[in-house]
Amino acid sequence: xxxxxxxxxxxxxxxxxxxxxxxxxxxxxxxxxxxxxxxxxxxxxxxxxxxxxxxxxxxxxxxxxxxxxxxxxxxxxxxxxxxxxxxxxxxxxxxxxxxxxxxxxxxxxxxxxxxxxxxxxxxxxxxxxxxxxxxxxxxxxxxxxxxxxxxxxxxxxxxxxxxxxxxxxxxxxxxxxxxxxxxxxxxxxxxxxxxxxxxxxxxxxxxxxxxxxxxxxxxxxxxxxxxxxxxxxxxxxxxxxxxxxxxxxxxxxxxxxxxxxxxxxxxxxxxxxxxxxxxxxxxxxxxxxxxxxxxxxxxxxxxxxxxxxxxxxxxxxxxxxxxxxxxxxxxxxxxxxxxxxxxxxxxxxxxxxxxxxxxxxxxxxxxxxxxxxxxxxxxxxxxxxxxxxxxxxxxxxxxxxxxxxxxxxxxxxxxxx
Amino acid sequence: xxxxxxxxxxxxxxxxxxxxxxxxxxxxxxxxxxxxxxxxxxxxxxxxxxxxxxxxxxxxxxxxxxxxxxxxxxxxxxxxxxxxxxxxxxxxxxxxxxxxxxxxxxxxxxxxxxxxxxxxxxxxxxxxxxxxxxxxxxxxxxxxxxxxxxxxxxxxxxxxxxxxxxxxxxxxxxxxxxxxxxxxxxxxxxxxxxxxxxxxxxxxxxxxxxxxxxxxxxxxxxxxxxxxxxxxxxxxxxxxxxxxxxxxxxxxxxxx
Numbered sequence: 001x002x003x004x005x006x007x008x009x010x011x012x013x014x015x016x017x018x019x020x021x022x023x024x025x026x027x028x029x030x031x032x033x034x035x036x037x038x039x040x041x042x043x044x045x046x047x048x049x050x051x052x053x054x055x056x057x058x059x060x061x062x063x064x065x066x067x068x069x070x071x072x073x074x075x076x077x078x079x080x081x082x083x084x085x086x087x088x089x090x091x092x093x094x095x096x097x098x099x100x101x102x103x104x105x106x107x108x109x110x111x112x113x114x115x116x117x118x119x120x121x122x123x124x125x126x127x128x129x130x131x132x133x134x135x136x137x138x139x140x141x142x143x144x145x146x147x148x149x150x151x152x153x154x155x156x157x158x159x160x161x162x163x164x165x166x167x168x169x170x171x172x173x174x175x176x177x178x179x180x181x182x183x184x185x186x187x188x189x190x191x192x193x194x195x196x197x198x199x200x201x202x203x204x205x206x207x208x209x210x211x212x213x214x215x216x217x218x219x220x221x222x223x224x225x226x227x228x229x230x231x232x233x234x235x236x237x238x239x240x241x242x243x244x245x246x247x248x249x250x251x252x253x254x255x256x257x258x259x260x261x262x263x264x265x266x267x268x269x270x271x272x273x274x275x276x277x278x279x280x281x282x283x284x285x286x287x288x289x290x291x292x293x294x295x296x297x298x299x300x301x302x303x304x305x306x307x308x309x310x311x312x313x314x315x316x317x318x319x320x321x322x323x324x325x326x327x328x329x330x331x332x333x334x335x336x337x338x339x340x341x342x343x344x345x346x347x348x349x350x351x352x353x354x355x356x357x358x359x360x361x362x363x364x365x366x367x368x369x370x371x372x373x374x375x376x377x378x379x380x381x382x383x384x385x386x387x388x389x390x391x392x393x394x395x396x397x398x399x400x401x402x403x404x405x406x407x408x409x410x411x412x413x414x415x416x417x
Numbered sequence: 418x419x420x421x422x423x424x425x426x427x428x429x430x431x432x433x434x435x436x437x438x439x440x441x442x443x444x445x446x447x448x449x450x451x452x453x454x455x456x457x458x459x460x461x462x463x464x465x466x467x468x469x470x471x472x473x474x475x476x477x478x479x480x481x482x483x484x485x486x487x488x489x490x491x492x493x494x495x496x497x498x499x500x501x502x503x504x505x506x507x508x509x510x511x512x513x514x515x516x517x518x519x520x521x522x523x524x525x526x527x528x529x530x531x532x533x534x535x536x537x538x539x540x541x542x543x544x545x546x547x548x549x550x551x552x553x554x555x556x557x558x559x560x561x562x563x564x565x566x567x568x569x570x571x572x573x574x575x576x577x578x579x580x581x582x583x584x585x586x587x588x589x590x591x592x593x594x595x596x597x598x599x600x601x602x603x604x605x606x607x608x609x610x611x612x613x614x615x616x617x618x619x620x621x622x623x624x625x626x627x628x629x630x631x632x633x634x635x636x637x638x639x640x641x642x643x644x645x646x647x648x649x650x651x652x653x654x655x656x657x658x659x660x661x662x663x664x665x666x667x668x669x670x671x672x673x
Contacts, residue, residue, distance in 0.1 A: 026551070036520060036547050038478045040572040040597060042579075181484055187475065194477045199598045201574055297521045297547070298475065310496040311525025313474040 004295075005030065005337045014338040018266040022331070027215020030337065032330035035214040036297045041194070044201035049216045051121045056223060061116065068112050069227065072145060073102045075109075077228075079235035080393075084361040091381040092388040094240055096232040098256060098395060099366065103138045105395030106228055106256040107209060111138035113224035114207045115146045123205030125149045129193040131158055131186030131252065132322030132369060133165025134395055135209030140174035148205075150174040153193045155185040158321045165399045183315045186252075186325045190299050210253025211329035214300030218258075218329050225259025232390060233263055240388060246270040246380065249392035250373040251343065252287065252323035254332045256394035261341060262331075269390075270342070273332060274376040276318030276369075277345030283308065287316035289328040290336050290343035303330040319348040319403060320368035322395075346375035352407055354378060355397060367395035368403065420541040421566030423513040424466055424589035428624040428645050431465045431673065437641030438465040439672040440626055441663070442517065442650035444486035445469050445503075446495035448658055454507045460653075460663050461512035463672035466590075466626075468544070468648065469504075471497055471518035478546040480601030482651040486658070497526050504538035515568065515589070517544040520556075528559035535565055542566035542589040550583055557586075573597050573613050577620075584621035591625045593617045593644060601651030602630040606639060614643035637670045 005013065013030040016022050022029045035045060055061040069075040077100045082093040098106035111128075118126055126148050130136030136152040143150035152169055156178045159166050169176050182188030190213070197206045211221040236243050247264060249257035251273040261271045278286030283306065286292070293304040298313055306314045306326040318324040335341040346354075354374035358364050366374065370393055377391050397404070431438035441464040446453050461467050472487035472495050479487070497518070504514070516535065523531055523545065535543070542565055548556065550569060557567045566588025571580050574597055584591050595610060596602055607613075610627075618625045627640040628648030637647040649670060656666045 034552055035549065036552055037549060038546050039549055039570045039583075040478075040574050040594065042549050042551075043574050043576060181481075182475070182488070191475050191477045195480075195599045198478065201597065296524055299477070300547075305521075307521065307525065309525065310498070311522035312491060312496075313521070 010338040013334060014340050017334065017338070022334070023215060023219050027219070029218070029331045029334040032301070032303050032333040033215055033218060034302050036300050036302070037214045038198060040198045041201055044197070045214060047121065051117060052216050052220050055117055055120050056220065061120065065113055065116055068116065069109065073108050073112060074100065075227065076231045076235070077101050079232060079239055081239070082362050085358065088361060089378055089381040090385045092240070094236065094244065094388070094390045095393040096228060096260065096390060097393050098228060099364070099393050103134070103141050104398065105134040105138065105367065106225060106259060107135045107138035108142065109227055109259070110209065110221050110224045110255060111135065111142040111207060112145065114220070115139070115142035115148065118148060118205035118207065119146050121205060123148065124203040125151070126205045126207050127151045127153065127193050127196055128207040128209060129153045129186065129189040130209060131155070131189065131324060132320065132367070133158065133162040133169065133399055134322065136169045136174065136176070137165050137172065139207050139209070140169045140172035144173050152176050153179050153189040153196070155179045155183070155189045157184040158186065161403050162321055162399050163402050185321065187299070187313070194299070210255040211258045211331060212253040212299065212301065212327055218301065218331055221255050222258045222262055222331060225255050226262050228256065228259035228392065229261060229263035232260060236390060242388065243267055243269055244390035245387040246272060247390040247392070248272050248274060248373045248377040250323060250369045250394060251275050251290070251328060251332060252325050252369060253327070254329035256392055258329060258331055260392040261335070265340060271340065272376065272380065273341055273343045274372045275343060275345045276320060276323035276372055277347035277350070278317040279348055283314050285317050286345060287318045287323050287325055288345035289326065290332060291345045295333070298327040301330045303333045304328055304336070319351060320372065322367070322369040323372065344376050346372040350375035364393070365397040366393055367397045368400045370394045419564035420536060421564065421589040424515065424541050424566070425623055427465045427513050428590055428626065432645055436671050437637060437644065438624070438626065438646030439637065439667065439670055440464060440466045440468055440646050440648040441653050441667055442468040442470060442648055443657065444472055444483060444490050444654060445500045446493055447486040447490045447654065450493045450495060453503050456657065456663065457507055458510060460667060461510040463664055463667040464512060465646065465673055466513050466515060467510070468515045468517050469500065471500060471516060471522050473519040473522060476519065478599055480599045480651060482601040482654050486654050497522050501534045501538055504540070510539060513541045514539050515542050515544060516540050517546070520545050520548045523556065528556055532559050532563040532565055536563040540565065542568050544568045544570070544592055546570065550586060568592050570594055571617055573607070580617065581620045584617065587621070587623060590623055590646065591617060591621045592648070593625050593627045595627050595629045595631065595640065598629070600629050604630070606630055606636060610640065611643050614640060618644060634670050
């Protein structure tokens with residue numbers, strides 16, 4: 001299901017996206033987005049939308065947010081040239097180092113921004129969902145920082161494969177609630193967080209971790225994550241002397257990708273989002289929502305989703321918990337439909353191999369999610385030699401040790417191959 | 418007369434006998450798909466309106482019971498297509514039906530076909546818990562073309578002006594969610610329920626049925642003093658789950 005928009009509509013929507021006119025007042029990115037939520041939450045979403053309008057671009061709020069990014073998160077994060085990887089791939093490779101942000105991933109940009117907003121909106125407590133645990137850790141840390149209690153919903157399957165992050169969240173003062181229903185991963189955790197929110201829509205602030213869900217979340221998260229692309233763009237000009245020919249980011253819900261891509265939409269840069277190809281192309285074997293999904297409504301937005309003919313959302317598979325999601329942010333659905341961003345998939349094995357190659361050549365243990373972007377960037381570089389590319393290194397891989405430990409022979413295998 | 422007026426008529430008829438209308442809810446095809454038509458006939462003998470739930474993979478407004486029944490029904494192959502073919506087989510139940518479904522299965526089915534098949538199988542209206550009024554035009558218009566209603570939900574969190582708008586837009590009846598929460602709660606009905614239901618009833622030009630957390634005869638009697646009908650879902654699904662005959666349970670709640 002690609003580029004289903006007529007050419008003139010697609011180009012009008014893309015123009016609007018580049019000019020910063022999307023989402024529209026109904027929370028739509030072209031045909032995608034909107035707000036499909038239970039009636040109980042409608043007033044809560046209206047309050048949130050009003051709060052976003054009032055505070056997000058308010059000078060006081062921005063001063064506080066920018067100070068937290070600088071002094072607590074550690075921004076700007078570095079742009080790192082990767083000389084040995086560049087030599088191996090035959091192309092110039094630059095890495096935007098979100099793994100160096102506080103708590104180890106880009107998730108903290110959004111978490112601290114929304115925690116500050118929750119405080120302004122007078123919330124009594126914060127709930128969050130998490131897949132890989134990075135957003136859970138970021139939320140726990142941000143809530144501790146602003147002084148709000150935090151509960152994190154996490155699928156039981158994810159708690160097992162990201163055990164180090166569960167312990168981190170608890171030490172940061174958050175309550176971690178195991179979700180045993182549905183697919184026991186990120187999608188079930190979001191469903192459960194919504195069920196909790198419905199019980200106290202005015203006291204609870206729901207700190208959603210990706211650019212997904214009902215309006216205004218996809219917009220809010222994009223605005224808070226755009227710092228990635230804004231910095232990377234300036235750093236490329238300063239350090240590399242030019243913008244990249246292509247930029248790559250992994251896509252689960254799509255928050256790091258939209259953060260990197262959004263400030264570059266108007267540039268002459270090929271933008272490529274890499275989804276989880278899992279173990280194959282069949283329904284249930286991957287989480288390649290944009291590459292293989294169809295439009296539908298999931299968890300508040302009309303977007304691309306993995307579903308069967310009856311509209312039942314399908315379970316996904318990926319070795320990385322953070323990409324293991326049946327939906328995707330609605331703005332990505334539009335960027336695909338307009339052709340501005342190309343979305344591809346990289347499989348479990350390719351991601352593992354890419355993770356090892358980055359360790360070996362640059363001394364960086366990247367997250368399994370991020371490794372998908374490297375896997376496809378490598379393939380692209382073989383077809384497009386001697387270019388300059390930028391990869392969003394969205395997070396660090398320490399939290400993946402339980403999964404990596406199950407694949408101990410791979411480094412020896414790739415070294416001898 | 419448009420099909421949704423059958424709902425209003427059935428509820429009003431119950432009220433004329435000095436009792437609240439009883440609206441039993443079941444998840445289609447649960448616990449046994451093969452028993453669906455039988456169960457439907459049984460509860461249609463007691464209920465004034467019957468609400469049939471379409472199972473969905475992400476029932477975000479539902480508690481444990483409906484989650485369990487939905488996932489099990491899906492595993493047994495229950496789909497909207499299957500539900501319509503079963504309803505065709507069941508023939509006229511002499512009790513108006515309502516379908517409760519999350520939006521995505523309806524989208525996947527296609528709105529026009531949906532409205533046609535629904536009308537042909539005795540369905541009078543739809544309840545879509547993840548479709549707020551602001552997003553509902555397309556479905557509402559497709560349903561109206563076949564005389565079917567889109568039932569609006571209101572909740573204790575709904576502001577006053579919005580309440581009036583939703584009640585006026587609703588067709589068949591207004592679904593008043595009793596609690597700020599999900600279905601199947603066991604915390605009991607809220608203390609200020611009477612005031613809330615009175616406010617909904619006075620804002621609404623059509624009958625109001627209360628749902629969520631209504632488990633026994635006392636609850637039905639309680640909401641019946643302030644609303645035209647009571648919707649019983651999770652508690653009935655639990656009865657069916659245990660293999661019991663649903664009729665005595667529903668009769669004890671005061672059905673027809």
